[in-house]
Amino acid sequence: MNARILLWPGFAWLVLFFAVPLGIILLISLAHRAPDGMIHWGISAENYLRLLDPLYWAGPFGNSLVLAALTTIVSLLLGYPVAYAIARRSGPVKNLLLFLVILPFFTNFLVRIYAWFILLRPEGWIAWLLRALGLDLGLLGSPLGVLIGLVYGYLPFMILPLYATVERLDFSLVEAAQDLGASRWQSFWRIIFPLSRPGVIAGAVLVFIPVLGEFITPKLLGGGKVPMFGVLIEEKFLGRVPDWPLGAAMALVLMSLVLLVLARYFHQLKESRWVG
Amino acid sequence: MTLTRIYSFIALAVLGLVGLEACAGKQAPHELHLFIWANYIDPEVYRLFEQEFGVKVIEENVDSNETLILKLQAGVTGYDIITPSDYAVAALIRQGLLAELELSKIPNFQNISQRFRGLYYDPQNRYSIPYLWGTTGIGYNAQKLESPPTSWADLFEPSRLERYKHRVSMLDDPREALGAALKYLGYSVNSTDPQQIEAAKNLLLAQKPYLARYDSETYDDFLLSGDLVMAHGWSGEFAKARLENPAIRYVIPQEGGVIWTDNLAIPTSSQKIELAHTFIDFLLRPQINARIVNFLRYPSANDAAKPYILPEILHDPSIYPPDEIRERLEWIRDVGAAVQLYERAWEEIKSR
């Protein structure tokens, strides 16, 4: 099949409506912000040099990295069995279970955050229950609260790609393996899981990467007390002392770092396929 | 049946929508477009204006001065009236984004109190007219505190905060938060002295472990829910919260607080500058203005409106502070290059 005809519509769309705006962001990152907030266009690396400051990396970036990793791991652990359970059903039940995963998200982000406020607030009943158990965890305004909110928000982004790959697997393979004496765990771990790897990776990409730049959940559930890189970037655009050029530089550096990691990963993937 | 068909379908769909909009996109002449804070004008006022002038008022909402500046700076057009706060007026004037007003077309400007004319950000009122104002101080739940706060010390001294650990919030705003700390230390909120700003930063860093949140948006919710007992915030929010729960009070600390105004202004890009003048004049009519004050519980800069304002609002010292307190209020002004000191201090506070 002629690949170019498959490629060009999506590619052209992204060049026009994504690459061009991104170019504008690049121009901003090279500009200079005067003390009065005005932007003076020009080409300078000053904003990138300011990013050498460890303050931005130790706290905000470090937290973003750790929380993104935790969110990915927790959603994978929680989400895999769900995707597996859905994929093994058939017909209307399968579709029903699938829709039930996404249904809570047919509401509204802010409304869900407020529901979490009600659940997690220090005078709320979860905190009350925890206190009764002798645990005094500050949930709101803590990394744990942010993690709960992130896992909640990103769980479908893990479950759906997993489902999409697990669904295709031939479960008769599992039965065959069991007939040959393998335990269920063995047959899962040796057969199903390796075959669903593309889904695991797709889910990880759709959870880990957006969380790195996430700012609304940490801002609201973290109460501004959990520094994260995305929040830092947002403040540079919408904060009281705006600094678009610095915010643009931060975003571009974040994006380049992620791309480097992705590129390495794709490189590996291609090699492994070559060998396999 | 080929892929080309799918592509032409997409192309047609997009073109169709663009075409549809191209016909509908023109602004009707009898509409006025406001870009203002949500719930900032009693909808009844729009109805009255439409009745009298046959012009429909359409409101779009903006959440912060920063978003307003960002959108106008980026070249977004189509707004006829905006309500920037004092420092935002200064920024917008600098960027040439505000149209010059013709005061002759706004006779009700005479209703504006003398003390609110010619403020620091627009000394001749060439671009803006003060509309509502307010202060920044401490809101609290009187039922949950042993004694009401009177000083910024109640918000900054660890010995006093110990009892209310994780029950206190600060505004998520470098100028306001550092400003409060500067006030407590006896300095100006507009200090440009690096040592004073450093001291304020250290005060906030020491306070941070006791805070529940840095929050400019939901503190009134949490105050009402009982999760916060004290919140650094804007007077109007607490006045509204008080309607829900009378135990919510507001105080301007004895060291003094911050005063701010919201202003009526017209963006240069407006196509209906005449009409916008008419609307501003309408909002400055005593009865209309009083209606808005009674709805919002923000004090107005309009002296002539006072007879129509509910006495419970007019005589509420937490809404209309008495003169001796007003003298201790300070504007948050542009501090020139020193803004970088505030930015840096805030980054350090928030990133640790």
Added chain:
Amino acid sequence: MGRLRRWADRIIESLLVLDTLLVYIFLYLPIGVLVLYSFSASRYALVWGGFSLDPYRRLFADPEIAPALLNSVVVAAVSTAIATILGTLLALAFERARLRLQGSVEALVYLPIVIPEIVMAVGLLLFFAQVLRPFFSALGLTLGPMPAVLLGHVTFSISYVMVVVRARLRDLDRSLEEAAFDLGATSWQVLRRVTLPLLAPAILSGALLAFTLSLDDFYVTYFSTTGGSGFKTLPLYLYALQGRAAIPPQMNALATLMLLASVTLIALALLIQRRTRRA
């Protein structure tokens, strides 16, 4: 040995069931709270003010709600349709062909996932205000709010669809496609009759993600609209309701009704699916 293994299997099996159950409870915990608080008499969302139908009354009395809901559904449906087609085609291109400069092309396609939403919104804002709108007005046209918002939503959704579809495509058995070719099918026939049906669950998953992304989007929508349009989607409407603070309970009422509508639609779809199966 055999018994031990059976025990281990049983434990694993019940753990899986437990996990699935817990996840569904976790997903619906806030939804339960939201439905409960949609009957709260308080004007503030975090306060339980006693049972009342007032939030629903206020909701139905608001003339702005219907257009906002309609806009949201139209934007979500159209942007999902376009993004799903473009994303699926991109996935096919990446997996089924060797492209020149594939690395850089892929980088561009992954970037919309990487970019923080606010930065994308600002980029699009400037792009619309400084490039696209002047271009349109030079042609004597106006770029209305709906197409502008659609452009943005498609842009951030394409990559999500692509990633999900590509994951399924990666190890898909090619023997079926090859067999079809051998039987003389054209590449279009193979795509439509063999590949796409095999991809259906992934396409559906990608579309569902795109749909929720669009339904929830605030910043791109907010920054893509100009003044004077009065164009609001649900998030923009809720945001206006919110005031400078305080989310009122009619937001919960609205969310509850949206859930009800979705449940009804899904139930209908499933019923139809069942009928056609039997037939």
